[in-house]
Amino acid sequence: MTRRSKITTFSLYVIGVIYGLAILVPIAWILLLALKNTLDAFAYPPLFIFEPTFEHFRAIFQDSEFRLAFANSVIIATGSVALAMLFAIPATFAITIMRGRARRNSLLTILLIRMVPGMIYLLPYFVFYSRLDLLDTHIGLIIIYLIFCVPLIIWTLTPVWGAVPLELRESGMIDGASLWQILYLIELPLVRIGIIASGIVAFIFAWNEFLFALVITRKKTVTLPVIITRYMGYEGYEWGKISAAAVVIMLPVVVFGFLIQRYMITGLTAGAVKG
Amino acid sequence: MAAYEPIPQRAYFKYLSPSIIVLLLLTVLPVLFTLYLSTSSLSFASPRPERFIGLRNYSRLLDDARFLQSIPVSALFIVAPVALQLVLGFVIAVVMNERLPGMRWLRYVLVAPMVIPPIVTGLTWRVMFTPKLGSVNYFLSLLGLDGPSWLTDANWALTAIVIVAVWGWTPFVALMFLAAMQSFPDELYEAAVIDGATWVQTVRHVTLPLLKPTVTFIGILRTMEALGIFPIIYIVTAGGPAAATETVNFYAYVSGFSYLKVGYASAIIVVFFFMLLLIIGPTMRYLLRNFQVAS
Numbered sequence: 001m002t003r004r005s006k007i008t009t010f011s012l013y014v015i016g017v018i019y020g021l022a023i024l025v026p027i028a029w030i031l032l033l034a035l036k037n038t039l040d041a042f043a044y045p046p047l048f049i050f051e052p053t054f055e056h057f058r059a060i061f062q063d064s065e066f067r068l069a070f071a072n073s074v075i076i077a078t079g080s081v082a083l084a085m086l087f088a089i090p091a092t093f094a095i096t097i098m099r100g101r102a103r104r105n106s107l108l109t110i111l112l113i114r115m116v117p118g119m120i121y122l123l124p125y126f127v128f129y130s131r132l133d134l135l136d137t138h139i140g141l142i143i144i145y146l147i148f149c150v151p152l153i154i155w156t157l158t159p160v161w162g163a164v165p166l167e168l169r170e171s172g173m174i175d176g177a178s179l180w181q182i183l184y185l186i187e188l189p190l191v192r193i194g195i196i197a198s199g200i201v202a203f204i205f206a207w208n209e210f211l212f213a214l215v216i217t218r219k220k221t222v223t224l225p226v227i228i229t230r231y232m233g234y235e236g237y238e239w240g241k242i243s244a245a246a247v248v249i250m251l252p253v254v255v256f257g258f259l260i261q262r263y264m265i266t267g268l269t270a271g272a273v274k275g
Numbered sequence: 276m277a278a279y280e281p282i283p284q285r286a287y288f289k290y291l292s293p294s295i296i297v298l299l300l301l302t303v304l305p306v307l308f309t310l311y312l313s314t315s316s317l318s319f320a321s322p323r324p325e326r327f328i329g330l331r332n333y334s335r336l337l338d339d340a341r342f343l344q345s346i347p348v349s350a351l352f353i354v355a356p357v358a359l360q361l362v363l364g365f366v367i368a369v370v371m372n373e374r375l376p377g378m379r380w381l382r383y384v385l386v387a388p389m390v391i392p393p394i395v396t397g398l399t400w401r402v403m404f405t406p407k408l409g410s411v412n413y414f415l416s417l418l419g420l421d422g423p424s425w426l427t428d429a430n431w432a433l434t435a436i437v438i439v440a441v442w443g444w445t446p447f448v449a450l451m452f453l454a455a456m457q458s459f460p461d462e463l464y465e466a467a468v469i470d471g472a473t474w475v476q477t478v479r480h481v482t483l484p485l486l487k488p489t490v491t492f493i494g495i496l497r498t499m500e501a502l503g504i505f506p507i508i509y510i511v512t513a514g515g516p517a518a519a520t521e522t523v524n525f526y527a528y529v530s531g532f533s534y535l536k537v538g539y540a541s542a543i544i545v546v547f548f549f550m551l552l553l554i555i556g557p558t559m560r561y562l563l564r565n566f567q568v569a570s
Contacts, residue, residue, distance in 0.1 A: 004373070004474045013378070016370045019363075020384050023442070026399045027387060029410055033402065044407050087297055090290035097287055106291070108562055112555065113298050115496065117503025119524040120548055123312065123531050123541055124305035147301050150294055179286060208392035210506040215532060225394040229510070239408060246395045257390035258383060264390075265450050 160194030364448030397510030
């Protein structure tokens, strides 16, 4: 790389630090707000040193609706990943043998399905589900999330699985194994990192999803992103509870995100674009 | 092309087809059903059974000022955030590609907005824009500026949504650009050194042209996702003030689930779907011509 002038280097640092702060400050703000009592929260100018309180965290976990929403989010996100894997693993196994045009067209079609805004499907599912009695059920949401989770898993898993030499399949066949046996006994253990990473990507999607959860759930299956909006409701905005709930919701996905940050973009960078 | 192929590709068909069938069923059926609903009078507010009313929902759309206003809002929320994300994402990717000592933390910081639930992103910024509680206007006051009333003034509310969208999605763009930059051949940069190019010239005449196809691809992805912007609007402005920040899909949601006019909302969705096709059509043609997957 060409040598930078001192001014350039300095400017790059300034841009990087300012941008980093622009990302961090709002997140830190919510964290602080979750730890402030109501009086401190509205102090102006804002307080940076105060006596932290855990009253808001205690309040949300004493709220049985919030605890139920937490359980629902875990059930629905885990269930979505599990069901999506049943479809996505064999599909990826098939895609990795494709070459050139066939592989590209399959991957692009799958990507396209994921990119379609959920609003397109929202009304028909609501009407379907109200007639099939699937509103406010876990499985109802899990089925809809297949539309997004299956493509996410295939896109994240394909580059990892693509690194497994195809010769394994040939030698497996020569040893008399069926394709199913090759898939589950030989290759699946080799790509377990990819399975975990793609599973986390799909989990994050299902954990975060708001639009369908808002409409399909009512009482029994309300998820975390929906319950948080209820603190903005009847008795005015309960900012302490809202901030504490926001921290609880984002904590697991941020941890997951750090763990798999390398894989989060491989799914898309694996596809190179010609100049 | 594989040189040998003792296992016929046909053998793999049964591994791929369940996914394809399920995905098609789950997506095509709802779209067809929406087309049907859009010609019906179905409303959850009325006990009367639905009946076929032809294109009446569509003709009503043409007279609906709120709907007509939502189209330019949708366009604004695509063009402004995506353009800003691409420009800012490029700048940040360049910064990160320099591997400055002591700046590795930025990579980790970028992950946060990518994984934080959009609803939490929205709430966070809702707080930031709220007077006293939040800090946007506080920081502006430190700079000697008088902050506007963000969420009650129509133009500032539009600006607020754009800011949130840029905050939330620039990291993804930057990381994608960075990944592409790291795959560029070193020889070109060495040649630039030999030619005596300055750092700025190298970025402009080597990095930027090489990145062009990635910019197009990411621009397409972001455009399609920007069309579906929902949770942020729902939380930050709820479409207000006075429907000023309502996009087409947000208005469809309001019609269907607040006013319970399912038939009418379906007609909006169909229009929304055609807007999507306008983007997807040229996109697919471009991708089919220029996109290659590593294999």
